[in-house]
Amino acid sequence: MESARRSVAVLLAGGIGARAGLGMPKQFAELRGRTILGHALAALHDHPGVEGVLVVMAPGYVDAARVVTAGHPRVLDVIEGGAERSDSTVAALRWLADHALAGADLLVHDAARPLVSARIISDCLAALATHQAVGVAVRSSDTILRADATGRVVDVPPRGELWRAQTPQGFRAGVLQRAYDVALADPAFVATDDCSVVLRYLPDVPVQVVEGEDRNMKVTGPDDLAIAERLLGLG
Ligand SMILES: Nc1ccn([C@@H]2O[C@H](COP(=O)(O)OP(=O)(O)OP(=O)(O)O)[C@@H](O)[C@H]2O)c(=O)n1
Numbered sequence: 001m002e003s004a005r006r007s008v009a010v011l012l013a014g015g016i017g018a019r020a021g022l023g024m025p026k027q028f029a030e031l032r033g034r035t036i037l038g039h040a041l042a043a044l045h046d047h048p049g050v051e052g053v054l055v056v057m058a059p060g061y062v063d064a065a066r067v068v069t070a071g072h073p074r075v076l077d078v079i080e081g082g083a084e085r086s087d088s089t090v091a092a093l094r095w096l097a098d099h100a101l102a103g104a105d106l107l108v109h110d111a112a113r114p115l116v117s118a119r120i121i122s123d124c125l126a127a128l129a130t131h132q133a134v135g136v137a138v139r140s141s142d143t144i145l146r147a148d149a150t151g152r153v154v155d156v157p158p159r160g161e162l163w164r165a166q167t168p169q170g171f172r173a174g175v176l177q178r179a180y181d182v183a184l185a186d187p188a189f190v191a192t193d194d195c196s197v198v199l200r201y202l203p204d205v206p207v208q209v210v211e212g213e214d215r216n217m218k219v220t221g222p223d224d225l226a227i228a229e230r231l232l233g234l235g
């Protein structure tokens with residue numbers, strides 16, 4: 001009989017939130033009295049399918065994050081992230097390997113997406129039973145233009161094929177580590193998410209879309225805080 005799958009969440013909160021223009025990491029901005037970090041943490045921590053949450057925090061803000069994680073018994077630790085988002089993922093993978101959790105399935109989530117729903121998390125976990133890698137995404141309602149460095153439009157991909165990636169991104173145990181093991185040997189490696197690392201460096205591993213929600217927005221620019229607050233108020 002197959003042993004029960006273990007699922008661990010990695011909460012990526014290692015950025016400084018420069019585009020938000022708050023003068024502090026946007027993870028600590030509040031939405032209706034709770035920090036963005038707190039909202040994202042609660043969504044993962046309180047989900048019955050998530051065994052534990054590893055928080056990856058911006059250097060210098062680990063103690064501040066521990067104030068937010070206090071009272072959450074399944075927080076595994078709060079560790080320092082790296083210069084880029086992918087460096088923070090690598091830091092998480094290293095911690096998991098050092099703490100005998102390399103055998104767990106992973107959900108990697110942006111702390112900047114505080115409104116992620118339990119349905120999305122459940123669907124990601126369920127999808128990992130039959131897929132080795134999954135990415136939450138929503139179909140693009142905009143037509144997407146591909147342009148060169150001069151701004152000249154070089155392609156307009158068929159909109160029906162285009163999805164806007166969100167998080168969590170989910171990975172069967174060991175898949176993400178294998179992908180990064182190959183990626184980090186590539187001097188030209190760069191990534192803004194983790195599914196693309198699997199797609200590019202583990203061509204034998206298909207990546208499956210899991211339907212997201214517009215509400216699962218990423219707080220990036222100054223206007224996003226007000227938008228997220230309004231969405232939170234809509235229940
Ligand atoms: N070195 C980094 C950079 C980003 N992130 C996390 O990845 C998520 C998505 O990144 P983004 O929204 O770009 O956050 P920042 O990098 O902080 O934003 P900015 O680019 O405006 O500084 C965020 O939860 C962020 O904290 C991270 O863990 N480590």
Ligand SMILES: C[C@](O)(CO)[C@H](O)COP(=O)(O)O
Nearest residue numbers: 085110165166167192193218
């Ligand atoms: C992972 C992500 O949220 C998918 O859309 C996005 O790539 C993160 O980008 P950011 O620039 O690190 O916010």
